[in-house]
Structures are given as structure tokens and as C-alpha cells.
Amino acid sequence: MKKKIVITGAAGFLGSHLCDRFIAEGFEVIGMDNLITGDLKNIAHLFQHKDFHFYHHDVTKFVHVPGKVDYILHFASPASPIDYLKIPIQTLKVGSLGTHNLLGLAKEKNARILIASTSEVYGDPLVHPQNEAYYGNVNTIGPRGVYDEAKRFQESITMAYHRFHGLETRIARIFNTYGPRMRLNDGRVIPAFLGQALRGEDLTVFGDGSQTRSFCYVDDQVEGLYKLLMSDYSLPVNIGNPHEISILDFAEEIIKLTGTQQKIVFKPLPKDDPMQRQPDIAKAKEILGWEPKISRAEGLKTTYEYFKGFSKEALQKSEH
């Protein structure tokens, strides 16, 4: 009998790639999404597949799935700073009430659940690179607190279900991941820079660009998540690419890649924007035998090709 998996946030960037992966692995997949930041286009190609079912549902409301469920991936949540600043209450609700509902479903079905946590649980980190033992440095009442604290609560309630109910749980601390199907206007730095280059606009670097990030290509991320789900490890694991770069150097890399004649312009740094971020992935290497394989040059090329396929109108619509 086929294994059945519920994937929340299925119409989003990561969720849609996870749906593809689990369909390819021969699972029956229930994709759940309320489309608040997602797009059905990301999963339209799956609609004809006999093992794929789409539930248009807000997971902060009671979640019901008929029949057995073997696995759950809880990925529903706005993920881009401009999204979660626009819908702060929904962000808090999907991380808290939504996670509670999915844990309840997992308990009822005796399913294993993996939740999508984030490097944002480390806040603006005082430890570098960040390993899983670090407790983080989050401003609870700052604008980003709605996302960071929802994710921290998500980890706590997940561990409580694991310890109190013996539920099989997995916690992935996902670091900046990119690739095809990101929304051009979701505000995250890679679609922002590539969209600007394609529209012939200057690239907007926030602050002086000395803040760092470490970008993981989506296929590597999905492989790490798959391995974590299939592992027997219930404490948090960082999944990301440790190759770190400053945002200013990154903007220059995008200028070279796209051949744009535009220049870099500087805008104010958003409040509480983390100054450095790099995953320590020793645990993922040891426990999952996983590490990223795709270089930034290769991943960016594929992502740029994807965005180049957009029509002029779609590109204009993606302006802020």
C-alpha cells in the first residue's frame, strides 16, 4: 500500500518542490494550502496525477484528512520578511495554532511529522556559524518577532508533543533557500535582485551590504529534508549551505551573472535584519550523511533561467 503524506504550504516555493519529490518517490500526496502567499501554478502540473490531491484549506482552522496518514510536512507559513510584516497575525497563527492542528492530526493518525523551522530562531546571532546548541538572540517585540517567535513556539510545542505524547517528530532549521518557483515579488534578496536586473532597475542593497547570508539551492534543501524525515533523529537539525557571502558581494555576483548595466543603490537596513548567518551543518553531515552539492554559480544560473522565462507584464507586475 502506498505511503500517504500531507504537505502544508504545498502551493508555495518549498512545499511545491516537496510535493514533486514525494510524488516521484511513489507516495500519495495531499497538498494543503490557503494560497495566502502561494500560487496554484506551482503545483498545476500535479493536478492530473492520480496520487496528488489538493485541499484548499487554512491550517489555522481544524484540519481533517480522511483515512490513514503516514507522514506530515508542515511548511505552511509566510517566509519572506515583506510577507510576514504584511500579515503578522496570520504568521503568528499559522506557526502556533496551525502547528497545533497538524500535531493533533499527527497524533490522531499516528503519523511522523516534520516541521519547517528556520535559521530565524537564532535571530541576529551572537554565535557564528550557528549550531543547533545556540539558543538565539531574538527581539520578541520587534517587527520580525512575529515570524521568529512563531517558529520558536512551533519548535517548543513540537518537542512537547514528542516528549508528552511520544509523537515521532522532526525539526528542520532551514537556512536561506532559493530556486525556481520563488515569487518574483516576494521581496527576498534573490528574486529581488534578479527581478531588478531583468527589469533594468538598479539593485537595492539594504544597509551597507556587509551583512552576510549563505544560500542553499532548493534541490539540496529537499534532499536534506527528505533524509531528515526518514531519519530517527528528533532534535533540531540545520539544513543549509555554509557557503557565506556578504549581500554587497552578492549584488556584484548578480550583476556579473545577468550582465546588467545597472548599478547598486543603498537603502536603509530593515530593523533587526541579522548581520551574519551561516549554518554549522556538522550535525546534518553526521546524522543524515547530507551536505549540499550544488554551487551558488550553478543554482543561480538555473534560477535566472527560470525568471528569464517570465513575460514583460509579469516582470512589471513584480515591481514593489
Ligand code: NAD
Ligand atoms: P512560501 O511563501 O513560498 O510558501 C508558504 C506557503 O504556505 C504558501 O503557499 C502559503 O499560501 C501557505 N500558507 C501560509 N499560511 C497558510 C495557512 N494558514 N494555511 C494554509 N497554507 C498557508 O514560502 P517558502 O519559502 O516555500 O517557505 C515554506 C516554509 O519553509 C515556511 O514554513 C518557512 O518558514 C520555511 N522556511 C523557508 C526558508 C526559505 O529560505 N525558503 C527558510 C527558512 C524556513
Ligand code: UDP
Ligand atoms: N536585501 C537587500 N536588498 C533587497 C532584499 C533583501 O539588501 O532588495 C537583504 C536583506 O536586508 C537581508 C538579506 O538581503 O540582509 C537577505 O534578505 P532576505 O529577505 O532574502 O532573507 P532574510 O533576511 O530572511 O535572510
